[in-house]
Amino acid sequence: MAAYLNRTISLVTGQTGPADDDRHASSTDTIFVRAKKKINDIYGEIEEYVHETTTFINALHAEAEIVDKAERELFESYVYKVAAIREVLQRDHMKVAFFGRTSNGKSSVINAMLREKILPSGIGHTTNCFCQVEGSNGGEAYLMTEGSEEKLNVVNIKQLANALCQEKLCESSLVRIFWPRERCSLLRDDVVFVDSPGVDVSANLDDWIDNHCLNADVFVLVLNAESTMTRAEKQFFHTVSQKLSKPNIFILNNRWDASANEPECQESVKSQHTERCIDFLTKELKVSNEKEAAERVFFVSARETLQARIEEAKGNPPHMGAIAEGFQIRYFEFQDFERKFEECISQSAK
Template sequence: MIKETFNFKERIAGIRDVLARDHMKVVFFGRTSNGKSSVINALLQDKILPSGLGHTTNCFLQVEGADTPEPYLLTEESSTPQNIQSVAQLAHALNSEKLGDSTLVRIFWPKDKYRLLRDDVVLLDSPGVDVSPNLDDWIDKHCLDADVFVLVANAESTLMLTEKNFFHKVSERLSKPNIFILNNRWDASASEPEFLEKVRKQHLDRTVAFLVEELKVCTKQQAEDRVFFVSAREMVQTRLKIQQGLPPHTGALAEGFQNRCFEFQDFERKFEECLSKSAVKTKFEQHTQQGKSITTALRQIMDTAFENSQLTKKEKLELRKEQKDRLEFTQQQLHLLTDEVKHQIGQLVDKVEQQVAKALNEEIHRLNVLVNEFERPFHPDSLVLSVYKKELHTHVEEGLGSNLRARLSNTVAMNVESSQKEMIARMSSLLPQEHRQQMTNIMPRHNFEVLYRLNCDSLCSDFQEDLEFRFSLGLISLMRRFLGPKHTKRSSELIPRPVGSTPQTPSNEVKHFIQPSADYLAIIQRIALVSPTSQTAVGTLAIGGFLVRTVGWKVIALTVGIYGLLYLYERLTWTNKAKERSFKKQYVNHATRKLKLIVDLTSANCSHQVQQELSSTFARLCQLVDDVVSDMQGEIKRLDTEVENLDECSATARILRNKAGYLLSELETFNQQYLQYDQ
């Protein structure tokens, strides 16, 4: 469509050039030495153009009317008038300094010497169509504004293919050109009078068929009126003889001169009639019809453009609506999905936090087993104990971490991966098919693992072991065993006070026997005051004194002996191994208290890691969806721009279609008012 429109532009430019000029143009074409220059000389009744043996014309010679009494010529290379005699040197093919075959030499001939020149008729002689392949250039440069074409053929041969090809090319560029065909050198037929009619009929049939059937520029009757059999050289000589005052027949070359002379005169009459009576038709009617054809074609193109733009606009609007609906659906589903995913992440985080807290509490209860598995050389020396405690911290931290990973890692990882796959599946449903391939870059991480940061070294840094020997049956030990550490500490801080004696009347023997004397209590009080830190000794003396008064010395002695043996046994068995057991027991108690303090912190830290992993995956998915949403928004903007352009195109096409319709009606009106005449 665009190429066709540009072709219309070239055709319109050609029509504009034709209508703009103020003269009628006749172009003479034919093969070399067919007598084109002689025909023009015969029309001008003077030997103006060079003719003779050889290829006579090697450039375009244009004869125009001039108001000057003397003829002159102009070339394309110079605007200086030259003497007309130099035309033979410039245009003759035998000249050593030839001009280009498409060069134009303008010959200005006085108008009073030829009537057609006074009517602004221009005659253009051309080189032979068989001497150059530049027919297209010739046509574009010299023939697009021609009104009449005269094909000068050789009557001694048939119409050649090169001549036909030239007019086929002309017909492609001009609408039904006016063509006259002159079969020149018909004087040669006088030598064979018996074949004259047959040869004439054969030439006539071929030329008529060429004009009617091949070129389709006229009807058969019109074609027969435009084919002539002449002798141009004979007519030049005859008219020169007439100018010299001699009879016309003195210029005859062969028998049948009179018929050939009448035939040439008939050509001149019809040629002039075509230029005068049909000047309007030649200059306007064909171009009007061509303009109507171009306008009709342009209106059809504008109709097609308008319909196509409307159809394309409808398709773009439907596509925009689909994109808009998809965008709104995607944004709405993304909002709902975000709320659901946040809720699911929260549930999973709470679940992980509970699992980690439960598992860590259970591992804390089994801490004594983990500590007893620690085997390192033990010595109560402070330096050795420092190294021992650091290694024990590391062992406990690694053991707890390993046990927690063994119990929780697979479960947590499976839950996280399951949640990620569900998020990816849900998000994939929001993406177009072409974008789902990008989901492969956001597949769940199979190596995700929760890190359990206990930091036992820092947590138990305040642990202070107590490796002093303490008898298990001592007073403090017994108080700790029965009263507990807090009550024991409170009781040990109490200093015994003197007990005031109250006069009593012993009502029976038992009360008198059990009640210690005031002197005995005073002695115990003094001992306690002297050594207030020896609570065991004080207690022993108090209990001993009480027992002496109750059970006797023998029982006391036996009891003291057994008590001493037990003390001695425990004192002898208080070795490094026993100290290590006591150390580990104290460490377990201390670490248990400390670890219980960070259960909530550790479980919260683990759940936070899970939350970060899931949130990171969901954020990447959201980013991918946001990119798709951004693409959708860009596509909608692009479609909006295209719809606006299509609106402009349809509006422009509608305006041009209406203008084409108006121009078509104007051309039809012009044709009816000015171009309707009797044939």
């Protein structure tokens, strides 16, 4: 997180070079630590105040019904919101959670961002529990299941997929995958990625939100650009935004490579999807204004991006392999998403 702060500050001040960076980093750390302590203290007091008020309101209601249900629920919601903010402030990593229907490409998006096929994806594998990818020290790759301290060694993706299938896991449980932090800059910067089962396959969305979302800094809704946003996807984010005040949400219209087969209607489909996504963020969830929302909607192909990055890592040009017409534009759009994502996460680190 400090790395993000430093990067943001050097962007603002224009200071570069190792000596400046080091001096800057240590003074920033102290300011950051002091500021964080102060903010934590303030929120500690707010939490106490909100608790006391809610207890008072509930006691009052037991004696005489002068506070209506909606008002009592409003007070309860403040308890959740303040608790969520406190939890975020007390953490030293940034968390990004990916949601969407089964097979929309959530695991593929995470793999593309990590520049490696870490999470199993595709036919024959469905994410059946929450999978969190985070950086490990010492070059080790392993996984840990909830409630166990045992480190299960993972050498490759096939082993990981097998390990995930063999474990009898409840859909809202968490598997933590530790991946060498030096393999990816986002892991080095203490960003953790959370992949989820499809929002269409669960009835336990409230549990999911309470267990996995209240401390997320950023949410990415991965849609299938070949179809329209479903009620389950919308409902999930409605519930998230009731429990969290103004969550940071990005929307990826994934599988946009499929539009290359129908160039004649590409633009009209894109503007329809864009309008719906912006309306969803602004009018339904009310989490951003039009301008901010327009910067949060992207048309990408995670599969192509991952493929391109694997080729680049081998020293080949990104467009090697079977890639559809318009790849370069989709690849730029994915990179643009990552830039905006990094800006957003560095803002919430402050």
